[in-house]
Amino acid sequence: CLDPASAYRFTGTVCRLTYPAAAVLNEKTTEVIQAAFQHAKYPSIQGGKSLPLIGKVEYGLHNLEIHNLSIGKSDFELRENDGIGIDISNVSATFKGTVKYGYGSWLLRVGQSVDFEIESQIDLVINSKLYCGKGRVAADTSDCYLTFHKLKLFLQGDREPGWLKRLFTEFITFTVKLVVKGQICKEINTVANILADFIQETAENFLSDGDIGVDISVTSAPVITSSYIESYHKGLAHYHDTKAHINESVFNPAQLTQDRMLYFWISDELMEPLMTAANADGRFVRNISGSELKDLFKTELSNPMPEVVSKLLVSDGTVLRTWSSSVPSLRTTPEGTTVGANAAVELTSTDPDIPSLSFDADVKVIVRASYAEKKLILKAKPVQISILKAFQDAVQLGDTEVTYLTEAVEKIGIPVVISYLEPALTDLMDEQGLNLFDIINPEVLPRDGYVVIQMDFGFPHHLLVEFLKRTLE
Numbered sequence: 102c103l104d105p106a107s108a109y110r111f112t113g114t115v116c117r118l119t120y121p122a123a124a125v126l127n128e129k130t131t132e133v134i135q136a137a138f139q140h141a142k143y144p145s146i147q148g149g150k151s152l153p154l155i156g157k158v159e160y161g162l163h164n165l166e167i168h169n170l171s172i173g174k175s176d177f178e179l180r181e182n183d184g185i186g187i188d189i190s191n192v193s194a195t196f197k198g199t200v201k202y203g204y205g206s207w208l209l210r211v212g213q214s215v216d217f218e219i220e221s222q223i224d225l226v227i228n229s230k231l232y233c234g235k236g237r238v239a240a241d242t243s244d245c246y247l248t249f250h251k252l253k254l255f256l257q258g259d260r261e262p263g264w265l266k267r268l269f270t271e272f273i274t275f276t277v278k279l280v281v282k283g284q285i286c287k288e289i290n291t292v293a294n295i296l297a298d299f300i301q302e303t304a305e306n307f308l309s310d311g312d313i314g315v316d317i318s319v320t321s322a323p324v325i326t327s328s329y330i331e332s333y334h335k336g337l338a339h340y341h342d343t344k345a346h347i348n349e350s351v352f353n354p355a356q357l358t359q360d361r362m363l364y365f366w367i368s369d370e371l372m373e374p375l376m377t378a379a380n381a382d383g384r385f386v387r388n389i390s391g392s393e394l395k396d397l398f399k400t401e402l403s404n405p406m407p408e409v410v411s412k413l414l415v416s417d418g419t420v421l422r423t424w425s426s427s428v429p430s431l432r433t434t435p436e437g438t439t440v441g442a443n444a445a446v447e448l449t450s451t452d453p454d455i456p457s458l459s460f461d462a463d464v465k466v467i468v469r470a471s472y473a474e475k476k477l478i479l480k481a482k483p484v485q486i487s488i489l490k491a492f493q494d495a496v497q498l499g500d501t502e503v504t505y506l507t508e509a510v511e512k513i514g515i516p517v518v519i520s521y522l523e524p525a526l527t528d529l530m531d532e533q534g535l536n537l538f539d540i541i542n543p544e545v546l547p548r549d550g551y552v553v554i555q556m557d558f559g560f561p562h563h564l565l566v567e568f569l570k571r572t573l574e
């Protein structure tokens with residue numbers, strides 16, 4: 102873990118959660134705290150006291166459980182360069198358990214057990230700090246206080262002599278305060294770290310598919326200001342046993358504003374290796390045949406279709422195969438993400454009398470992304486198309502065919518590649534549940550060497566359900 106300033110140079114992606122977003126997530130903090138209370142296991146406690154005439158009274162608190170937990174409200178505050186202050190008030194809970202006791206001398210000993218119930222009203226204050234631990238955001242909530250406003254003890258049947266009840270009231274209320282305070286704060290720390298891991302794992306799953314993944318371990322502790330929490334991640338794409346590295350990232354906090362709820366800053370140094378991995382994994386290979394192929398070439402072009410192409414399209418056994426024959430390059434500017442690709446294309450028929458067509462095209466496009474109606478939209482504007490060499494079987498083709506092919510790549514090739522990429526990327530993100538999020542007015546802003554994705558959102562209920570299932574496992 103590095104200090105934030107030097108971490109910026111090795112950061113491939115940044116996440117900024119502003120105060121309004123934290124406020125939305127805070128709506129359900131009470132459910133997370135509730136999980137902590139209910140998840141807590143309360144140890145049995147033994148005690149003893151010597152009393153005149155009675156002898157030694159030994160007692161133990163067992164099977165302590167929490168019932169009828171309800172949490173009033175939760176307020177929070179982002180404290181600059183410190184942490185997150187959470188104030189949970191009006192926590193009312195009923196603790197139930199059994200007190201077992203024995204008293205008297207060796208001659209005559211009495212042993213009993215009596216069930217008890219304690220009604221309580223508690224306020225909880227947690228001063229959480231976020232730090233960088235083993236590549237993950239870790240939460241330290243040990244600075245945690247419970248204030249008991251009310252602790253009302255009920256002993257079962259209340260048949261015990263007054264002196265015993267008085268003794269136990271003191272012992273049980275003192276012990277419950279001690280045990281609950283210790284356990285709840287410990288449990289909240291556990292739940293807070295389960296939450297941090299859960300978020301990181303969800304993001305890692307989001308950025309992985311098959312053999313391709315992205316290491317988003319944190320490069321430094323998150324920065325907290327009064328208006329946002331910001332975390333810095335490596336963003337190293339990996340494929341099989343190859344992992345990318347960041348040469349010189351360009352993150353600066355001033356590159357993000359604070360008027361949206363959630364920001365993702367994605368460096369080209371993350372996206373380009375990801376494209377390289379996708380290329381190595383054969384994601385840019387496409388076979389097109391049958392009516393799909395014929396429909397493609399119904400596109401109106403200003404150049405006449407050469408005989409080599411029309412003969413191939415007449416045959417029902419023709420297949421168009423295209424693939425990226427070199428590692429695509431990627432560079433983002435405010436105009437969009439410029440992608441350079443070298444596309445190989447083969448049109449072959451199963452009919453041996455029909456000669457095949459093959460060519461290489463050097464293509465450069467500027468892509469702008471957007472996200473609407475739960476779908477990724479890519480707009481690609483051709484910048485430069487060069488047909489490097491075109492052959493009919495082994496015979497090199499002339500300028501007329503090359504001019505046609507140049508227009509075909511521009512008006513058929515690029516749109517068809519984009520028409521595949523959009524649903525493929527949308528499906529990939531939906532496999533990780535993106536479509537379940539209530540994303541409000543997302544914007545994708547291309548900048549110099551990075552892309553900013555900013556949005557508002559509604560509470561991710563599905564995530565909370567997943568998370569609570571995990572804590573209550």
Ligand SMILES: CCCCCCCC/C=C\CCCCCCCC(=O)O[C@H]1CC[C@@]2(C)C(=CC[C@H]3[C@@H]4CC[C@H]([C@H](C)CCCC(C)C)[C@@]4(C)CC[C@@H]32)C1
Pocket residue numbers: 372376423438440442444446462464466468469470472477479481506509510513514515518519522526540543545552554556
């Ligand atoms: C006889 C003639 C036959 C013709 C047949 C010829 C066939 C081949 C010919 C030419 C080949 C054409 C080559 C075209 C190359 C196109 C390359 C091309 O399109 O490259 C793009 C690939 C995706 C991407 C990396 C990109 C840019 C932006 C990235 C996007 C920015 C934000 C997007 C987030 C997922 C948004 C999430 C929003 C949500 C609210 C959380 C993100 C990161 C998705 C990936 C894109 C560049």
